Amino acid sequence: MNQQQEQDFYLQIGNNISAARKAAGLSQEILGDQLSLSRASIVNIEKGRHRLMIHVLVEIAQALKVDLSTLLPAKKVTQDSGKLVAASLSNNIITDQEKVDPETARAVERFVSFLNNK
Known part of the structure; x- marks a missing residue:
């Protein structure tokens, strides 16, 4: 993902959070x-200036009572160059899974799967 694509990615997340x-x-x-x-x-997040950690994105989705996937960009983001760093649930992105509702856990798993399939 080049720098412009990364900026667009976080701006779309911010726009989705704002909406x-x-x-x-x-x-x-x-x-x-x-x-x-x-x-x-919150202003910086909504303007795409802040690179959110996954647990913060999950907390925002829970506070807004929306599925995590609602906050993610609708279109697939392509990677032109560089290294894509992917995380997984097994690496404790969600450390206390019992505190996360099943719908949010599935959304995080889909997101991680998306990252792993890049």
Whole structure:
């Protein structure tokens, strides 16, 4: 994935988070409070300036009561060059799986599978 594709990827995630937050009727400040993040952090996430860790993305999906896949880009992101770093559940991306609802766990597994199949 080149730099522009990476920026587009995180911008799309941010746009999806913003749309889901607005659909849920939450302000950036309220969402930030629910996640123990500042409003500025939420702004940066929604603008695609922040590279989210998977557990934060899962927490955002849970706070917005949406499936994790709703927040991910709809189109497949292609990799032109560079090294793609993939993580898996076996590497403890979700360390306490019993605390994550099954739907979110499946969404993370699909995401990891997507990364592994690149």
